[in-house]
Amino acid sequence: MHFKFWGVRGSIPAPGPQTVHYGGNTTCIEVRGDNNELLILDGGTGIFPLGQSLIPEFPLKLHIFITHTHWDHIQGLPMFLPIFIPGNEVTIHGAADPITQRDIGEVLARQMEYAYFPVREAELNASMRYLNIQEGQSVQVGGVNVRSMLLNHPVLNFGYRVECGGKVFVFTGDHEWPFNIYNEDDPDYADYQQMVDEQCSRVVEFFRDADVLVIDTAYTDAEYPSRKGWGHGTFGSSIEAAREAGVRRVFLTHHEPTRSDAALELAFDEARSSHDVGRERDPQFDLAREGVLIEI
Amino acid sequence: MAIDATEVPDLVERMPAFPQGVTKVLDLASRPDCAPKALVQVIEHDPVMTMKVLKLVNSAYFGLSRPINSINHGVVYVGINTIKNLALSIAAIGMLPKSNKAGLDMNQFLAHSLGVASVAKLLATHLGVPDKDATDFFVAGLLHDFGKVVLAQFKPEVFRLCLDQAAEQQRSLHEVELESQGISHDEIGGRLAEVWKLPPSLAHAIHHHHHPERGPEDDGEGMCEAVFAANQIVRSLGFGDAGNPVIAEFPPLVSERFGTDLSGLMSILGDLSGEMEKARLFTQL
Numbered sequence: 001m002h003f004k005f006w007g008v009r010g011s012i013p014a015p016g017p018q019t020v021h022y023g024g025n026t027t028c029i030e031v032r033g034d035n036n037e038l039l040i041l042d043g044g045t046g047i048f049p050l051g052q053s054l055i056p057e058f059p060l061k062l063h064i065f066i067t068h069t070h071w072d073h074i075q076g077l078p079m080f081l082p083i084f085i086p087g088n089e090v091t092i093h094g095a096a097d098p099i100t101q102r103d104i105g106e107v108l109a110r111q112m113e114y115a116y117f118p119v120r121e122a123e124l125n126a127s128m129r130y131l132n133i134q135e136g137q138s139v140q141v142g143g144v145n146v147r148s149m150l151l152n153h154p155v156l157n158f159g160y161r162v163e164c165g166g167k168v169f170v171f172t173g174d175h176e177w178p179f180n181i182y183n184e185d186d187p188d189y190a191d192y193q194q195m196v197d198e199q200c201s202r203v204v205e206f207f208r209d210a211d212v213l214v215i216d217t218a219y220t221d222a223e224y225p226s227r228k229g230w231g232h233g234t235f236g237s238s239i240e241a242a243r244e245a246g247v248r249r250v251f252l253t254h255h256e257p258t259r260s261d262a263a264l265e266l267a268f269d270e271a272r273s274s275h276d277v278g279r280e281r282d283p284q285f286d287l288a289r290e291g292v293l294i295e296i
Numbered sequence: 297m298a299i300d301a302t303e304v305p306d307l308v309e310r311m312p313a314f315p316q317g318v319t320k321v322l323d324l325a326s327r328p329d330c331a332p333k334a335l336v337q338v339i340e341h342d343p344v345m346t347m348k349v350l351k352l353v354n355s356a357y358f359g360l361s362r363p364i365n366s367i368n369h370g371v372v373y374v375g376i377n378t379i380k381n382l383a384l385s386i387a388a389i390g391m392l393p394k395s396n397k398a399g400l401d402m403n404q405f406l407a408h409s410l411g412v413a414s415v416a417k418l419l420a421t422h423l424g425v426p427d428k429d430a431t432d433f434f435v436a437g438l439l440h441d442f443g444k445v446v447l448a449q450f451k452p453e454v455f456r457l458c459l460d461q462a463a464e465q466q467r468s469l470h471e472v473e474l475e476s477q478g479i480s481h482d483e484i485g486g487r488l489a490e491v492w493k494l495p496p497s498l499a500h501a502i503h504h505h506h507h508p509e510r511g512p513e514d515d516g517e518g519m520c521e522a523v524f525a526a527n528q529i530v531r532s533l534g535f536g537d538a539g540n541p542v543i544a545e546f547p548p549l550v551s552e553r554f555g556t557d558l559s560g561l562m563s564i565l566g567d568l569s570g571e572m573e574k575a576r577l578f579t580q581l
Contacts, residue, residue, distance in 0.1 A: 040336035055545050096357060098352055098355075098357050098358075098374075098382065099378070099381045099382055099385050100385075105448070117485060127515055134357065134358065134359035135357065135358055135359045135360055135361075136361060137358075137359060145566055150358065150360075150373060150374065151374050154375060154376075154378075154380065155375075155377065156374065156375075156378060170402075178372055181332040181333045181368075181371065181376065182333050186333065188333070188368065188431075190366055190427065190428075191368070191427055191428040191431065193366060194428060195368065195372045196372060200371070213404070229332075229376070231375075231377075268487065
């Protein structure tokens, strides 16, 4: 199995000389199984260059797993070339909208409505299929198995655990570690904390022994207090979780759009230092970088 | 006139919540600094919102590995923003009218439900139920008469006859309902809870709150008996009114569970005016 980052930026694309090293496209990861099965995690703007790169393989079958439907994870989908080409078979997996009861297909079709995009979903030439994902569900794509788990974000967000040939790749999508909504002196504090602890343990189990974990690390530990509840992790929370889960290699992603390459490396260096990264049995930590291909 | 239980879930989908809950949710959600715990507090004091949130988080949509009993539990799993937007979508349906053709005073009904919820939680603690599970008793108390809201909203004419008849003849409302409409509110609420895959102990407590002995033996640490007892206690206190004029004595199962009868249990609990006052606060707009 191998994977390639096509977009590592959070929130909004951030092109320009200041971000050229790590990249300005929003979230998109290409994952290939041992039999060259093609899985794409999220359709941020990074899916556009990915789509161009796939032309030599047409007609092709591919599966897109959407972690959640916030703009930065779906924005590139209408411009994803394979969906316009007859003979391609595209299956999109993702969460239905529990508030409006709309399936993932309906949610995504809305961004191709008249006011937003010139081509309607119904006019796509590829064979399109949409499947709602449920928590804990496993999807088999050739020899690749994808298991989902609900993670904490201000919309339903599925993390995906991708397994193939004994190797494990985990992507969180966007995830903030659950926190207690009560104050310590509130009567509900202790019970809530217990539920939070249980949920955190479940998430760590989901990461357990992964060969690669790609994890939302939007904020520095110092930035976090003013962004609590926004649905993202920190350098500190990602480092500690990866250690606890016994992960081998970690890529920190969802880089802040305002963070330049230099600022990103500085934040990473500070986090490594303050969390004493490099101790014995520590995972290998890296910043996710657009264009990088990793063999697992 | 018989009630078709199979149509009830669809009816409830479109049923609005209580004015108190709706007003507070709209107010809280309009504040950028809305504290999650304040939102949870509003939802968990509104039977309709609670029922609908539990319905969603226990639905196949989420496929969660274990049933979710409380709003807090739901927040931990699906996140506060999803719960908030769900509450807003319920609020957007409108508000339950304060009065209805059935003649059920919804403020009094809400007071009764909140009173039973509070006392059921106290009884959980009295029974030695761990704090984390005592909240489930509160939810069961809050939802025990949910079937009456359904009847008042969708079958007001026939429900009015039941309420009038129960009052005139000083008979238990659920017995009158069974005679005249073929199904009583406890069964309607229980069936809804079952159809919507709420935790089995909660569904049983709603379904059998007038006859705990008919529930399965393992009913969740005495939840059903606690709701039965709380129901009688709150009526004895004259707090709120949900249309049943009869205060029932404890059947053997309930007496055994608490080791005493209704008056004995009330003596043990002591002065409940503080609890009732707290409950009353949530009936105010």
